[in-house]
Amino acid sequence: MSPFIHLNPSAQEWVYDPAGAQGGSQEGTILAFHKTLPDYNETRLHSLPDLAAELGLGSVLLKDESNRFGLPAFKILGASWAVYRAVGSYLGLSVADGSAPLADVGAKAREAGVRVVTLTEGNCGRAVSRMAAKIMGIPTKVYVPKYMDEQTRNKIRSEGAEIIEVDGAYDDVIPVAQREAESSDKAILILDVSVDGFDVIPEYFVQGYSTMLAESDRQVLELTGGKPATHAIVPVGAGSIGEAVTAHFKSASWRKEFGGAKVISVEPTTAACLLESLKVGRSVAVQTEDTIMCGMNCGTLSTTAWPVLRDGVDASIVVSDLEAHNAVQELKARSVLAGPCGAATLAALRRACADAKQDLGLNDTSIVVLYCTEGHREYSVPTK
Template sequence: MSKAIYLNPESRTWTSARKSQAGTSAQVLSFHRTLPDYAETPLRALSDLAASLGLGHVLLKDESARFGLPAFKILGASWAVYRAVAARLGLLADHGAESGVSIPIQDLGARAKNAGIRLLTATEGNCGRAVARMAAYLGIPVRVFVPEFMAGATRAAIRGEGAEVVVRDGSYDELIPAVWAEAEADENVLLVLDVSFGNYETIPSYFVEGYSTMLAESERQVLDATGGKPATHAIVPCGAGSIAQAVTEHFKSAERSERLGPASVVTVEPTTAACLMASLRAGRSVTIEAGDTICCGMNCGTLSTTAWPVLQAGVDASVTVEDAESHRAVLELRDRGVLAGPCGAAAVAALRRICADVKAELGLDGNSVVVLFCTEGPREYEIPA
C-alpha cells in the first residue's frame, strides 16, 4: 500500500456518540435562511469519472459560491459568530424550523454595537473572510490576522468585507498566540476561530454545527440524483479538522446509519501539511511543521483538539496528495465545467488515489455512491512544477 494512504482499523465499529443532530441541523438551517443570498449549492454528477473508475455514482458538492463567497466557511462562521455574540450579550440564541430565529440578526448587531463588541480572528484566507462578512452583517468591527505569505489578492478580498487586516510573520499556527493574547487583554474583543485548543472549545464547536446545512442539503440531493440510493463514501479535505469532524460525525452517526446505512469517510491533506496522517500513524495528536502548498486552506500543522478524537475513531482512510495532483484535479474539473480551487479539487485527487490502491479494501465498486466535498472555488495560485 502507498505511504500516501492510511487505513484506520479503529473506524469499522465506531459510531458517533453525539446525540441526535436533527434538531440542531434544523435550527442552523433556519438561521442560514435568514441571511442574505441563502441558496442550496449544487451537487454535480461526474458520471464519466464514475464510469472510468468503475463506481456507481461520483457526486460533487460544489461549495464554490456559498452566500456569494468562494468557500463553505461562511456556513460555520456565520453560525459561530451569531451564537458567540448572543452568548457574550447573555441572550438566548435558539432557533426553530417553525418558529424562526429568536433574535433577528439586525437586532443582535445593534445590541452588539451598543455593547462595543469587536470580533477578532486569524486565517489562511476563506475563514477570515467569512468572519468578516458576518461582522459586516452585524455592523461591528473585526480584526483579521493573516500570515505574511498570504497573497495580496486574498488580503484585499478580506479588506473588501470591511475588516482590518493585520499581517504577521509565521504560519497560521503561529498567529494563534497573538490573537489569543489580544482577546485576553480586552473584554470587548470576541475571538472567533474554527480550531479548538486548551479550554477554547465552544466557539469551534459552533463552526462544526454550522456545516450541518451543507450535509443536510447533500443528503437530500444525493437521494434525488441516484433515485433513492444514499451516499456510501464521502471524501473531504481536512486542514485543522473542523469540516472533517462535521462530515465524520454526520456519516458515522447511529441515526444516519439506521436510516440510510453505513458510509465510509476519507480525508485528504497535502503531503506538506498532513497533520492528521501523522497523528493517525502516531496514535496521538502531533504537531508538524507545515510546508508550502497550493492548498492554502489546509496548510495547518496542528489539529483542532475537539476534532482529533472524532477523526481518530471515525475516519476510514487518510490520504495525502501532492500539489501537482491537486492541480491536475483542478484542470480535470474545469474540463467538466466545474470551477474549483486546489483544496476542493483535492477530493478528486484522493478518489483517484484510493481507487488505484485500496479500492477493494474500502468497498468501492459499481454500487458505490461517492460524495466529494469541493470546499472552495477557483483562485490564483502558483502552478506546481
C-alpha cells in the first residue's frame, strides 16, 4: 500500500450515534437559522462527467463552497451557528432552538460588554469575524500565526476584527487565545477545534455544517436520478468538517435510508495528523511545515473529532502541494474556481483511484461527492 494512503476497513460497519452532539433533529432548526442571515444562499453541486468517465466512476460531483454567504469558504456555516449559540448561551437566551432573534442577541451582547476571542489560519477567523463583529457588532480579537500573509489579515480586518500576531504555528496560537479569553469574564472564546476542557463550542461548528450536507444530499439525488452518494471526500485540518461529514454519512438514519457511504479524508503531506493517528490508533501531534493548503495546516486533531474520525473514516489520504495545485488548475479548466484546500479532494480522488480503487469499492456505479471547501485565492505556486 502507498505511504500516502491508510485504509481503515473497520469503518465500513461503524454506525454513528445521532443522539450525540450532531443529532439530525437539529438540521431543520439550523437551516432555518441560516436563512435569517444576510446573503443566505444554497451553493452549487457541479457534475464532472468527463472526470468520472476518465476514472471509471459512475458520477463525480463537487459541492462548491466558493461563495457561502458572500464568503469564499464553508466556515461561515459553522461559525455563524457557533457564535449565535455561544453568545446567546452566555447571556442566558433561548438559542438552542433558534428562537431568540439574532438582532436581539447582538444588542444584548453589546449592552453587556461581551467580546469575542478567536484564532485562525484564515477562513475560520474571517467567518467568526463576519458573524460576531460585522453582523452582531461585538468587538472581536483574532489571533493569528506570524506567517499569515498580509492579504489574509486584511480580509479579516475588513470584517471589523482586530488582528493579534503570535510567533509560532497554529497549535502555538491556541493557548495564547485561551489565556486572553480567560483574562476577562466578558470574553467568549470561539474555536472550531476542541482541546481538553473546551468541547461545547467546537461542536456548534460541527452542527452548523449540517446545512451543507442536507443540501448536497438532495442535490445528489436530483443529479443522479435518485441515486445517493457512495463515497464522500472531505479535507481535514483539526477535524471539525471531517467530523461533520463522517457523522452524517455514518449515521443510523443515513444508513437506513441510503445504505451507507464510504468517507475518505485528505490532508497535506506536511500536516498529516489524522493519517499518523490512524496508523497508531491514538491521536498524535505532528510537526507541521508550510503548505499552500493553509486551512489544513494543523498538527493536532480536535479532541471531539478524533473518536468519530478514528471509527468512521474509511481511508485517510495525504497529497502534496503540487498535487493540490494541479487539481486547482484542473478544476479551473472545468470553470470551477477552487482554492488548494478544496481542490485537494480531487487530488485525493486521483490518489484513491490509483492506489486503492478496488479496496475502496470505487467502480462504474460509484457516486463520489467532493466537498470543495474554499474558493479561489492567491498562493505561491509550488514546484514539487
